[in-house]
Amino acid sequence: MKVEMILKELEALGSERTKKSYLQQGAHEPLFGVATGAMKPIAKKVKGNQAVAEELYATGNYDAMYLAGMIADVKAMTEADFDRWMEGAYFYMISDFIVAVSLAETEFAMEVSDRWILDGRELYGSAGYSCYCWLLGNRKDEEFDQDKLSEMLDLVKKTIHTSEDRVKYAMNLFVVTIGVSYLPLHEKAVEVAHAIGMIEISDGKGKHNLPVASVEIQKAVQKDRLGFKRRNVRC
Structure with a gap:
């Protein structure tokens, strides 16, 4: 799956109520407000695809970043990769x-x-x-x-x-x-x-x-x- 398609799926799964909750906890735009459980069918299709995980994380979209963590191939990641992900972690849920x-x-x-x-x-x-x-x-x-x-x-x-x-x-x-x-x-x-x-x-x-x-x-x-x-x- 291409990242653009994944983002569209995430957007369709978003809700204003969940989005508001995430914003109150420290998230900021862009985000759709997707419940974690709702991401699992997408995660199952792209799990272990580190290239896609990196693209999703780099969007800065909170929902995409969360999905990136769910599908990441951690065995392919180095200490420098995790340092880089931490640099993009702007609030505690990330x-x-x-x-x-x-x-x-x-x-x-x-x-x-x-x-x-x-x-x-x-x-x-x-x-x-x-x-x-x-x-x-x-x-x-x-x-x-x-x-x-x-x-x-x-x-x-x-x-x-x-x-x-x-x-x-x-x-x-x-x-x-x-x-x-x-x-x-x-x-x-x-x-x-x-x-x-x-x-x-x-x-x-x-x-x-x-x-x-x-x-x-x-x-x-x-x-x-x-x-x-x-x-x-x-x-």
């Missing part, structure tokens, strides 16, 4: 749910995420921690360096309250994900969760609190979900 998710399927995911966390730019930090969340929720515990993750928890404990909002969000989720999905550091994650307590962010409409990490971990304990791993990262 950085955390397109770029970070795709990165999580690569062999160099942790190396790139480590670099982004240290980058200093909000969405890079957000994407870095988000990628770790996707990894921890999918890969076996033995694939991770326990000492390194422990140090990351220490860093979150020390810096979360002074970090930028999207980084706060991703850090908070990182603590929850370790507490739920990485059994070797469950107890430490619980300790850190209690230490950081309630995290406040602003969403443009006012200030509000993130889900309390200690509460979210306890919910997983009560539901017998400790050690949870998802089968796939991308949809």
